[in-house]
Amino acid sequence: MKLNPKLTQKISYFILFLVTVFAIIPVIIIISVIVKNGLPAITLEFLTSFPKNGIRGGGIFPAIIGTFAIIICSIVIICPIGILAAIYLNEYAGNNLLTKIIKLAIINLANIPSVVYGLFGFSIFVVFLRLGVSIISGALTLSIMELPVIITTTQNALNSVPSSFREASLSLGVSHWQTIRYVVLPSAVPGILTGTILSIARISGETAPILFTAAVFYVPHLPHSIFDQVMILPYHLYITSTNVPYMPQKLVFGIALVLLIMVLTISSISIIIRIYFRKHKKW
Amino acid sequence: MVEKIIVENLNCYYNKNCILDSLNFSILKNEILNIIGPANSGKTTFLRTLNRMNDYNTYYSRNGNIYLDKLNIFNMSVEKLRRRIGMLFAMPIPLPMSIYENIVFAPKCLGLIFEKSKQDYIVECVLKAVFLWNEVKDRLNKSAMEISGGQQQRLCIARILAINPEIILFDEPCSGLDPISTAKVEETIIELKKKYTIVFVTNNVKQASRIGDRTAFFLMGKIIEINKTEEFFISPKQKKTADYISGRFG
Numbered sequence: 001m002k003l004n005p006k007l008t009q010k011i012s013y014f015i016l017f018l019v020t021v022f023a024i025i026p027v028i029i030i031i032s033v034i035v036k037n038g039l040p041a042i043t044l045e046f047l048t049s050f051p052k053n054g055i056r057g058g059g060i061f062p063a064i065i066g067t068f069a070i071i072i073c074s075i076v077i078i079c080p081i082g083i084l085a086a087i088y089l090n091e092y093a094g095n096n097l098l099t100k101i102i103k104l105a106i107i108n109l110a111n112i113p114s115v116v117y118g119l120f121g122f123s124i125f126v127v128f129l130r131l132g133v134s135i136i137s138g139a140l141t142l143s144i145m146e147l148p149v150i151i152t153t154t155q156n157a158l159n160s161v162p163s164s165f166r167e168a169s170l171s172l173g174v175s176h177w178q179t180i181r182y183v184v185l186p187s188a189v190p191g192i193l194t195g196t197i198l199s200i201a202r203i204s205g206e207t208a209p210i211l212f213t214a215a216v217f218y219v220p221h222l223p224h225s226i227f228d229q230v231m232i233l234p235y236h237l238y239i240t241s242t243n244v245p246y247m248p249q250k251l252v253f254g255i256a257l258v259l260l261i262m263v264l265t266i267s268s269i270s271i272i273i274r275i276y277f278r279k280h281k282k283w
Numbered sequence: 284m285v286e287k288i289i290v291e292n293l294n295c296y297y298n299k300n301c302i303l304d305s306l307n308f309s310i311l312k313n314e315i316l317n318i319i320g321p322a323n324s325g326k327t328t329f330l331r332t333l334n335r336m337n338d339y340n341t342y343y344s345r346n347g348n349i350y351l352d353k354l355n356i357f358n359m360s361v362e363k364l365r366r367r368i369g370m371l372f373a374m375p376i377p378l379p380m381s382i383y384e385n386i387v388f389a390p391k392c393l394g395l396i397f398e399k400s401k402q403d404y405i406v407e408c409v410l411k412a413v414f415l416w417n418e419v420k421d422r423l424n425k426s427a428m429e430i431s432g433g434q435q436q437r438l439c440i441a442r443i444l445a446i447n448p449e450i451i452l453f454d455e456p457c458s459g460l461d462p463i464s465t466a467k468v469e470e471t472i473i474e475l476k477k478k479y480t481i482v483f484v485t486n487n488v489k490q491a492s493r494i495g496d497r498t499a500f501f502l503m504g505k506i507i508e509i510n511k512t513e514e515f516f517i518s519p520k521q522k523k524t525a526d527y528i529s530g531r532f533g
Contacts, residue, residue: 095341168376168439171336172389172446173366182388187379 034256041254055218055240056247060255065222066135066230067262070214071204073139073226074146079196081143082150089151090158091180110148115208117145122212136226138214145209146199153199157191158184190277197270201263207234217243233259284311287450287480288333293347295328295337295504302328304504305347310450315472315481317495317512319488321527324501326484330452333482334368335361351450366393369443370452374459375435377427382419385427385438386410386445393446409441413471433464440471450480458486469494488528492516500524 045059052058093099121141131137161184169179215235223230237255240247288310295303303325310316318326328337337343338361349356356364378385386409387402396402406423410416415437419430427438436456443451453472457465472494475481485491491498492512499509500523508515508524519525526532 164372164374164376165378167336168372168378169388170361171334171365171370171372172392172442173362173364174389174392175362178392182392183378 031260034253034260037250038253038255038257041250042257046251046254047258050220051218055244057251060231060233060236060258062219062222063231063233063236063255064258066215067204067233069135069223069226069230070138070142070210070232071200073135074142074203075196075200077139077143078146078150078199082147082196083154083192085147086151086154086158087180087185090155091176091184106148106151109144110152112145113208114145114206115211117141118209118211118213120144121209126213132227133212133214133216133229134227135214135223135230138210138230138232139226141209141213142203142206145206146203149199149202150196153195154188154192157188157195160191161187190274194270194274197266197273201266201270204266205234205259205263207238210235233262284314286310287312287352289350291348291350293329293332293345293349295325295332295343295345297328297340298342299344302504303332303345306506308499308506308509310480310482311497312480313476313478314496315476315483315494317491317498318482318484318501319486319491319498319527320501321532322486323503325504326501327454329501330370330454330482330484333450333452334365334370336370362393366446367448368450368452369446369448371436371439371443371454371456373455375432375439377430377435377438380427381424382427382430382438383423386442389442389446395446405445409444410438412444412474413437413441414467415441431464433460433467436460436464436468437471440468440475444475448479450482451475453481453483453485455485457490465490488530500527502527 047059047064048061049059050061089099089102093102118141121137121144125131125137125140126133131140165183165187166179169183170176174182210232214230215232216229217231217239219229219231233255237252237259240255241252286309290306290308290310293303293306294301306329318329320326331337332345333349333356335356337345351359351364351367356368378388380388383406386406387396390396390402390405396405407416407420410419415434418434419425419438427435430438436459440451440456456472457468460468469490472481472483476496483491483495485494495512497509498512498515500507500515500521502523508519508521510520515524516528519528
């Protein structure tokens with residue numbers, strides 16, 4: 001039997017459309033359920049006060065501050081190392097055995113489950129280096145986990161700069177480093193920024209790596225230094241939803257909503273930056 | 284005439300394939316030397332060997348020597364060499380900056396000029412030298428990506444002039460341009476001959492007959508013939524040359 005080409009075209013179009021819809025349905029449901037159940041919990045007090053009644057009431061202020069502290073600390077560690085390593089790998093490293101080993105290591109690092117990073121961070125930073133359960137231990141663990149992602153996205157951004165720009169600059173007698181600094185990097189900055197911010201969004205939602213290295217159930221005060229332990233939103237969400245009996249569901253969804261908004265805001269910033277630079281792109 | 288560049292037993296390879304096969308010839312001071320030949324004859328490889336742009340290519344290897352004013356270029360620092368031997372690519376490649384910045388970028392990086400007044404002066408001089416000043420003088424701070432292809436190519440020439448090299452290599456600079464832009468670029472090149480030594484690679488046989496003092500014919504990595512342009516085109520000594528310029532192959 002031979003099908004009418006117009007009909008097969010319509011059927012295949014419909015199937016592809018249906019599959020796409022299925023792909024975005026979970027996102028819509030997740031967001032709407034969390035917003036619907038969590039929105040009533042969001043008050044100024046919820047965002048700015050400490051937990052009460054054995055964390056069954058009150059606010060999540062210390063968890064928000066703790067999350068920001070960990071994120072900022074991770075950025076400070078991860079950005080210079082990740083970006084500089086990517087520049088080295090992309091612009092300087094020869095095509096030799098060492099480079100291949102490094103690249104292989106980066107790919108494998110990216111595939112390690114996050115809970116393994118958590119255990120690794122616990123044994124190295126918390127126990128061996130005696131940093132204790134602290135912001136710095138958590139940030140270091142998250143940084144090691146996210147490093148391969150930052151390196152890969154930065155390399156992609158550097159790769160997207162046409163190699164003819166490098167040649168044109170080099171052919172004028174400009175040195176390799178000056179070419180990277182004044183020609184390659186300015187063109188790659190948008191891509192590097194977007195990649196970095198997306199990684200930060202990912203970091204801020206991670207639970208497993210900070211489980212044993214930074215997060216605690218409850219602290220009655222804000223952290224004084226990076227060597228303090230902190231409350232962190234994803235961990236707070238995890239314990240309130242599993243370990244606290246008679247926890248008001250409204251508050252749990254409230255925490256989820258705050259976390260969701262934080263992650264989505266960070267991702268949106270990266271999208272806005274990308275759109276801005278695409279409009280002002282000179283090549 | 285003084286010999287500016289002497290090529291001595293130069294062999295170049297990509298992946299062990301011989302691209303340039305024992306070249307021996309010289310380039311004279313203040314001449315325009317045309318290099319013509321079909322695709323894959325090693326013209327571009329030769330140019331990129333002259334200012335060592337191929338050094339980054341891991342598949343590329345070479346032996347033999349090239350002397351610039353009696354100094355072996357393979358013993359010089361690449362930055363110093365490229366300051367003396369500028370190169371223009373087939374496609375116009377303006378850097379992603381303003382027209383003004385495109386010109387002063389290299390001199391600033393090389394530490395040649397710092398004062399703003401001197402920069403202004405150089406920008407005006409080199410743009411006038413490539414007949415571009417009147418076309419862009421009102422939009423020097425606009426992105427160099429916004430001007431036409433022919434203007435971009437002349438801007439790229441101006442950019443090379445700003446570092447004041449001794450030799451300029453042209454790698455089919457008109458292959459992407461329309462006839463009017465081509466005429467302007469050619470006019471610029473002939474004008475440049477007074478101050479610079481020029482090596483001009485082209486696919487276009489007629490263009491070679493219009494421009495150069497001498498012409499070399501490359502085929503499969505070998506020099507088949509090198510002679511004064513007039514003699515080269517009117518009475519070629521080799522049969523292969525005659526066949527190529529009359530369009531029987533290539």
